[in-house]
Every structure is written in C-alpha cells, then in structure tokens.
Amino acid sequence: MFKQVTQSVVHQMDPKGDLVPVHGIFSHEHFRPLCLLTRKREAIFFTSPRYKPSRYRLDDVLLSGEDNKSTESLFPNGGGEASSKFTVMITSNTIGRGDGSLSVSVDPASIDVKGAASLSRGWSIKLDKKYIPLPKLEALKTVRKINVNHSFIQQLKKTRENLYLVHEIIETLEETSCEESTMAQGSFMAQIYTKFHAKGTREDKQSITIPKGCTLAFRAIQLDIRDALWDFNHFKLRQMTETISYGSSRGRLGEVEKEVKENCQILSNLSSKLFVAVLKAIKAVMRDRNLFQELTQKMEAVLDETGSCELKTESPDLKDLLSSLQDSSPLVLKLAEAITYTLDALDELKEDQLLLLLESLEEKIVSQQLKLVGNILEHDIERGKGPFSMDTTLLSFSREEQQKLTFAMVEMSGVKLQKDGSAVCTGNAFPATAALYTSLYVLNLLSNSG
Structure with a gap:
C-alpha cells in the first residue's frame, strides 16, 4: 500500500515531471538528500525511472576540502529557502472513479490536492519539500574532488554504471495513517479473494502508518565523474514510451x-x-x-x-x-x-x-x-x-x-x-x-x- 500512496502523491503533484515515487517504506532512508544511487536497467514497461540505493552519501566519496567542512552545511535545518510545506489530501467515501482536482492558493506553502479513485480511500498527508539548491552543488564541485580510490567508485568503474545524486525530496511532516478499502466487483472476484487470501468477505481493507520524516518521492541528477573531477548531467531522460515511435505493422x-x-x-x-x-x-x-x-x-x-x-x-x-x-x-x-x-x-x-x-x-x-x-x-x-x-x-x-x-x-x-x-x-x-x-x-x- 505504501507504493500506492507514493504513486498517488506523485501523480497529483507532478504527473508529467521527473519526481520519482519511493516504492518501499523500508528503503526510504536511502533516498535522502545527498544520497547516491544507481539506475536499474531500463524496461519498456517502466512508467518512471527505477533507482537502486547505494548506502553511500556524496560526502562519503569526496576528498576533504581545505576548509574541512562537511556537505551537511548545504542542507538547512528546517525552513529557509530550501524547504516548503504543504498538504496532500486524497479522499473518497464511495467505490468508483472520479475526477481529481488541484488548487493552489496565493501562499506557496498551501497546496491542496483532492481526488477520487477506483478505491475507497481516506487520508491526508502533510508534506515538506526539501532540496539542495543546484548552485550550491555547482560551487561544491570546484572545491571538493572525488576520492577515486574509494571502493564504491572503483566498483562503478568496473560495472560502468552511472551514478545519481538525490537533490530534492518530498517527506512527511508528521506520522500519518492511511487506509483504503477495495470492494470486489461481483461474485467472481469475491471467489478469487477467498481462494487466494482465505477471506470470506468481499471487502479487502488495508492500512499503513507512515512515520514522520519518511521520504515519499525524490528527484535525482546524474553525476559525471572524470578522474577526480565531477560534474552534473542536466540532460533530462525522457520516458522510452514517449520518445520512440516505430510505425510498425505489428505496433510495438x-x-x-x-x-x-x-x-x-x-x-x-x-x-x-x-x-x-x-x-x-x-x-x-x-x-x-x-x-x-x-x-x-x-x-x-x-x-x-x-x-x-x-x-x-x-x-x-x-x-x-x-x-x-x-x-x-x-x-x-x-x-x-x-x-x-x-x-x-x-x-x-x-x-x-x-x-x-x-x-x-x-x-x-x-x-x-x-x-x-x-x-x-x-x-x-x-x-x-x-x-x-x-x-x-x-x-x-x-x-x-x-x-x-x-x-x-x-x-x-x-x-x-x-x-x-x-x-x-x-x-x-x-x-x-x-x-x-x-x-x-x-x-x-x-x-x-x-
């Protein structure tokens, strides 16, 4: 159910952008700002890029600078220009598909997203967007070099994998409980539920408690490493399904x-x-x-x-x-x-x-x-x-x-x-x-x- 929540948030906030939902609650800590990621192999059925956590942060693979400061100074401790708070609400009291809506007030800290889906849902999440301003990262690359002898960097050279840096996240401001109820459509689906889940009722209820500070979605940017120097690849990778056109008699x-x-x-x-x-x-x-x-x-x-x-x-x-x-x-x-x-x-x-x-x-x-x-x-x-x-x-x-x-x-x-x-x-x-x-x-x- 966690994946359904994160996908709903991304769909309401950034349906055609590069905001990526976190798929598992147990891995959310690996998608914090400055975390390093690699990409999973592309698949034709992916609706968004898939990333794998590396368990390393940018600071782990950088050599110490002259000022000996940590990259933590890039990330504000709440508030400021690199943090904004808003609320996402998805509510529905009936089973059925409805139209969603998005309303943004004059105050940029107040965003209200409402919608209905084919499920019976009822939850509201207060969120905080935190991000590392790219100009600060651009400045950092001029004073901190990559530790080319780091084991992780050496492994990337062998596998020829690209490296990505999380620079923006959407996280929960407070603990949130989410619940949804799926009603089987007709006796046929009720039989399927009973057969594979040993449930005698036609209604399947799920709930999850999402902790405060849990990463729900993120944006990442590719790092280009050449010897000890590093830079950003600002090219935005479009979805395969949007850029490839075959015109074959067999479709795709x-x-x-x-x-x-x-x-x-x-x-x-x-x-x-x-x-x-x-x-x-x-x-x-x-x-x-x-x-x-x-x-x-x-x-x-x-x-x-x-x-x-x-x-x-x-x-x-x-x-x-x-x-x-x-x-x-x-x-x-x-x-x-x-x-x-x-x-x-x-x-x-x-x-x-x-x-x-x-x-x-x-x-x-x-x-x-x-x-x-x-x-x-x-x-x-x-x-x-x-x-x-x-x-x-x-x-x-x-x-x-x-x-x-x-x-x-x-x-x-x-x-x-x-x-x-x-x-x-x-x-x-x-x-x-x-x-x-x-x-x-x-x-x-x-x-x-x-």
Whole structure:
C-alpha cells in the first residue's frame, strides 16, 4: 500500500515531471538528500525511472576540502529557502472513479490536492519539500574532488554504471495513517479473494502508518565523474514510451517480445528442478507482498555481491530457489537478472491482476491470454485513438468464467474488451499492457517447461 500512496502523491503533484515515487517504506532512508544511487536497467514497461540505493552519501566519496567542512552545511535545518510545506489530501467515501482536482492558493506553502479513485480511500498527508539548491552543488564541485580510490567508485568503474545524486525530496511532516478499502466487483472476484487470501468477505481493507520524516518521492541528477573531477548531467531522460515511435505493422509487440526474450532467455535452459523452484517462488510472491519484497531484496543482493553471498529465508516457498543461488557464477547472475526483470514486470501490475494471473495458471489459459495480449500490442494503444478490432478467435474460451477472468485482467491494464471483438483503451495503456505481456510470457514459459 505504501507504493500506492507514493504513486498517488506523485501523480497529483507532478504527473508529467521527473519526481520519482519511493516504492518501499523500508528503503526510504536511502533516498535522502545527498544520497547516491544507481539506475536499474531500463524496461519498456517502466512508467518512471527505477533507482537502486547505494548506502553511500556524496560526502562519503569526496576528498576533504581545505576548509574541512562537511556537505551537511548545504542542507538547512528546517525552513529557509530550501524547504516548503504543504498538504496532500486524497479522499473518497464511495467505490468508483472520479475526477481529481488541484488548487493552489496565493501562499506557496498551501497546496491542496483532492481526488477520487477506483478505491475507497481516506487520508491526508502533510508534506515538506526539501532540496539542495543546484548552485550550491555547482560551487561544491570546484572545491571538493572525488576520492577515486574509494571502493564504491572503483566498483562503478568496473560495472560502468552511472551514478545519481538525490537533490530534492518530498517527506512527511508528521506520522500519518492511511487506509483504503477495495470492494470486489461481483461474485467472481469475491471467489478469487477467498481462494487466494482465505477471506470470506468481499471487502479487502488495508492500512499503513507512515512515520514522520519518511521520504515519499525524490528527484535525482546524474553525476559525471572524470578522474577526480565531477560534474552534473542536466540532460533530462525522457520516458522510452514517449520518445520512440516505430510505425510498425505489428505496433510495438516486436519490441516487447525482443526485450523479454533477451532478459529471460536463461529460463528456457534451466533444469527441471530449477524450473519448479523458480515457478514456486514466483507464485508465492504474487500472493504475498512481504515475500515479494524479500525476494526482490535477495535478487539485488545476488547482483550486487562481487563474491558469494549467503541467502537465508524462513519461507519454504523461496528456500529451494535461494539455495540454488549461493555462488556468483555467470549463470547464477543471469538467472538473478531474469528473476529481477520478472519481478519488475509483476510490480507494475495491480494486486488484483496478480490474483487473476494465479487463477489463470490453474485454469491453464495463460498461453491463450499471452496471444490475446500480444494481439492488443499490435495496435496503437499508446495514444488511445478510438476503438480497434481484436482477433475474435482469441476471445473464445472453453468456459465463460475463463473469458470473464481474462477480460477483467486486461481491463485493469487499461484496455476494455467486448465479446464482439471491439476494444478501446483509456489513455496510454501501453506500459501496463507490456508489463502484463511480460508476466504472461514468463508464467507461460515456466508452466510449460520442466
């Protein structure tokens, strides 16, 4: 639910800007001002850049200057020109989709954001924007040089990764409790909830308490390091989906297929034992968010370690997989990359979609769903230019429940299907549909192998 809160805040405050939501509450401390980050590999379904925390701050990799001052002097202790306070409110007392609104008073410290979503939500968050003025950072680079012998800098040279600096954050001014209630739409979804969550009611309530001073979103800028000198790359990286235009008769399906095959090729060459272990782990994390976070962190640990790393877990669903990833051989690293890529795609989907994917596996209709979503990607769904026609043979299932399941899952990615083959998408449905295709591709591969 934390990710939903941060995404809502970013969507209301900066929908087309470069403000990045923090995805996990346990990692928020690594996205403070002056923290150093690296970027995750680009994926076609990402709606915003993804960053990995490094556990280092700028001061850690700089040589001492003549004045021997810390970079802490750049960051004001509350108030001043580098801090502004405001309140974000998202409230809704009914289940349904409504229009949002933004009102800004003459006083720049007073911003009120209100909106309704498809969920029943009710929360208000008081926020503080803190930032390091870029002119101060520009001045710092002339008097403080990079410690080229620092282990982290040496590692970056080997991996050729780019380095990013957090220079602005949005944080909570006080402890805040957020709650949302998801009502199952019809008896079908109620059955799915009961089956995978052992819940007998149709209403699913979630709540979270966000502590004071928690980073919800941030802005980062790339650092260019040449020997001991460093500078800023002010070029703003646009989203892949906004800058690339193919004009292919197959839409962007070919591009999505190419990316998923490149990232998941190793999954086709696993032993039967590993096939079972990977599929077991993926299915487990799809129904349990805590396990999802654990596996994500474990895979990042595998990729970040230069030597062998010990992977322990209390989960029997993850134990078989993690025990197979105890060394850092090239094959193990490739497998960790494929699993990470899969988790990234699943993370772009709604929780209800994950449950529907699990049901699809049990119904053995993932292969047909993959073809159907691929057919959708052959159309221009990025700009949502009116209705389009689907291959009706892909919409026919052996049972009505399977069709209903599939239609509901696809609609959650922004494409509404009709039994007569007509379809329409709302806005830019491409990223979510590409994430759904990627998820179906991996599940189809794992469920039909071994």
